Amino acid sequence: MGQGNVKWIGRKGSLFKKNLMITQMKVRGLMIDPHNSSYVVLLQCEESQEVLPIWVGKPEASAISCALEGLSSPRPMTHDLMKTLVDSVDAKVLSASITDLRNNTYYAKVHIAYGNSFFAIDSRPSDAIAFALRAEAPIFVSEDVIQKHDDEEVDRWLENLKPEDFGKYEV
C-alpha cells in the first residue's frame, strides 16, 4: 500500500506497478442510487475498466460534481478553502487514496507534502476525492480495497441501474 511510502511521488507512471498494490482511478461520474436516492461516485481504473462505486453524502456529491464540471462559485466552498489553505503555505496535495474498506465504510487518506515532510491525513473518501479533483492530484485505490469490495453486490446493483439514472443529480 502506498501509505507512508513517498517514493512514488512525482512519478505517476510508476504507480501502475502492481507491486505497490495501488491502482490509479479516475472519477468516471456521479449518479443517484435508485434504491435509496443516495449519491454514488464511480471511480474507474483506466487500464482494467474496473469500477468502484463509493456512496457519498449530498453536500460532498455536490462538491465533487462542481469540480468535475469545472464550476466555480462566487465564494469559496469548503473544499476550495482546503485547497487555498494548502496553497497559501506552498504545501502540495500529492494524492488521495482509498485505503481501506471495513464494515461497509471506505477509508481514505489525503497525502500532502509540506516543507521536507510528507503527511497522510485520515479522511472520508468523498472529501478526499473532492479535494484531489480541485488540486488536480491523482486518486489511488489500494488493491486490498478492490479485493474486499464485494463483486456480487456491485453486479446486483449495476443490473438494477437504468440508463436514465446517469447524469441525474443536482449541483
Add this chain to the structure above:
Amino acid sequence: MIRLKVHGVLDDPNTENHVVVLRKEEGFEVLPIWVGSVEGHAIRLALEGVVPPRPASHDLLRDIARNIGLVVTRVVVTDINENTYYASIYIKANDSEYSIDARPSDAIAFALRVPCPIYATGDVMKHRAGETLDVWLKRLDSHNFGKESMRFNCDENPSRSA
C-alpha cells in the same frame, strides 16, 4: 476588532438556511449570519462537542492544518457587501502570517474546531445585516425557540443593543 463567540445556531423558518448568532463576548450586541444548512449543521456539531465517527469536511480542514503544523491564530468577519459577509482565516507558518479568504460559515466551523478566537471588524458590526435585531427576531417564529435543536439563549433582551 471585536471579539465574538458563537451564541447559537437557529433554523430560519422561512428558508432551509440556518442563522449563526455571533455575540460580543461582553455585551448584548449580536451579529446574525445566514449560512447554508450543511455549514449550519457543521457549526452546531462543533458547538455541541459532537465528534463524528469519521471526520467531516471541516474536521478534515482542521486535521490538514494541524498535521502540517499550521497555527491558526484567528478568524475575522471582515466585510459585508450586498448582504454577503466575507471572512478571513489567519494562519502562521514559517514565521509568516497568511490570511485566507473564506465564507464566514466555513471560517466559524473551522474556528470552533481548531479552536481559535473569532472576531468581526467594527465596520461589520456597524453595518450588520442592514437591519435591526428586532426585525430579524420578529421574522423568526416564536415556536422555533425551545425546540430541542435550538441553542439560542434568550435570557437577555437583545433589543437593548439594537
